[in-house]
Amino acid sequence: MDKKPLIPATGSNMKAQKRVAVIGASGYGGLQTIRLLQDHPKFRVSFLGGKRSSGKSWNQFFPFLPLDEHLTIQDPNPQKIAEAADYAVLSLPNGESSQLVPKLLEHKIRVVDLSADFRYRSLEQWSQVYAHESSRLHRNDPVLCKEAVYGLAEWKEEEISHANLVAAPGCFPTASLLPLLPFLKQGLIEEEGIIIDAKTGTSGGGRAPKETFLLAEASESISPYGVVGHRHTSEIEQLASEIAGHTIQVQFTPHLVPMVRGLLATVYGRLRDPGLTAEDCTTVLEAIYRDHKTINVLPVGTYPATKWVKNTNKAFLSVQVEPRTSRLILMCVVDNLVKGQAGQGVQCLNIMDGLPANMGLPNTTFYP
Known part of the structure; x- marks a missing residue:
């Protein structure tokens, strides 16, 4: 796979908001990702994917987290995602991302995966550790496992900046x-x-x-x-x-x-x-x-x-x-749910897009 970014991170692209698809939008990781992107100056949510909630209006389904752009949750079809987004954040159960990621990459979508599917450099090791998921799936993507970048942002910033697929670490x-x-x-x-x-x-x-x-x-x-x-x-x-x-x-x-x-x-x-x-x-x-x-x-x-x-x-x-x-x-x-999951995912998006790593991310808690 070409190691260069599929989406340039310089020039006029820096001026406009990049479009982000959130797949698995109704789970905790997806909800938190959407909340963080709402306040981000350089990204906007442009596609919401989900199977159980497919066909439902986001603002009606989640009135406590309304989006300015009225979106309907859709089945995560790679072609539709490619038409609507520059990046995709996947917050799916372990095993499911691996079925979608190769198709997204074929459509030139850069991906941040919040699941464990690409955290291991070896597909064999993933299959051993996630034996239950492996037993019901057919995976044949050892090259992607080797090429995915482990997204611990403070230690992998240079690699993340050029990555097409980032596997966000567990909490x-x-x-x-x-x-x-x-x-x-x-x-x-x-x-x-x-x-x-x-x-x-x-x-x-x-x-x-x-x-x-x-x-x-x-x-x-x-x-x-x-x-x-x-x-x-x-x-x-x-x-x-x-x-x-x-x-x-x-x-x-x-x-x-x-x-x-x-x-x-x-x-x-x-x-x-x-x-x-x-x-x-x-x-x-x-x-x-x-x-x-x-x-x-x-x-x-x-x-x-x-x-x-x-x-x-x-x-x-x-x-x-x-x-x-x-x-x-x-x-x-x-x-x-933030630094341990969705926040780190957005941090990786920032780095992939050539932005300051912590842009748009909350730094101060409400205490107590």
Whole structure:
């Protein structure tokens, strides 16, 4: 596939709003993408795709999120999308994007996929991790898997800028990798024994009804799940290994907490140099992220709260060192639906279109 952008990002194209199709518009990822694009100065929503809601007027179906341009939700036909859009953001169940993406690329549509379909460089690995989805689908797109760019925007900006297909990371990998990668890149922590303890709100499970996420089940409770073999473990390991230059394995345990939005990842590793302090490690994060407005590195002794990033595309990072054990403790909070999903998708759109990465994205929460 041609590596050059299918849609030029310079000249007169910068002056007009680019058209964006949102496929899977009625799910949480789609709804959040539409909300973010409503306030964007360079993009506008021009096509809404969905199967269950096909044929319904958007403004009647979602009166709390009206669009100025009165659109009807349509079946995601590639030809119709190509006629209406320059970019497509796909917020579909795992497995479904892979059936649509090749056709969109043939029609010269640049794609940001919020699902896991193209996050792995290897189709074989995706098929192993997503065995249930793989068993009911026929995929034969190993080249696309290799060419798709993993959309962790702060680490893949150059590649994203030239990409035709960007696979936005999962929310857990985003919050886990942002604090961890700088220390792997600098070789400051030991490769073995990395532990990630993460907690997320119920919206991380999507909009489709699930017993676990019922109010009566989730309220006033916290519970681990996917303790061994969670799908995001291998996704985290893939980029961690790439940045480190050799194989990295992590122990990842997610937890469900009784809130709608928010994700906290606490990452533990052992420092190679026991003389490093929390101040030294904070300096490492500040140096890596000094030019990234999406990232706030907190002073030593200040620990992040999910409420600080609610409804924003920000990530707050903090670090502490336990001198008795030379243990590095990294903390990161994100809004799982914004920086952990749709916001990161729009961030990738910005980069693909040659715009500032955080253009049009919310940076400040409403507190409390």
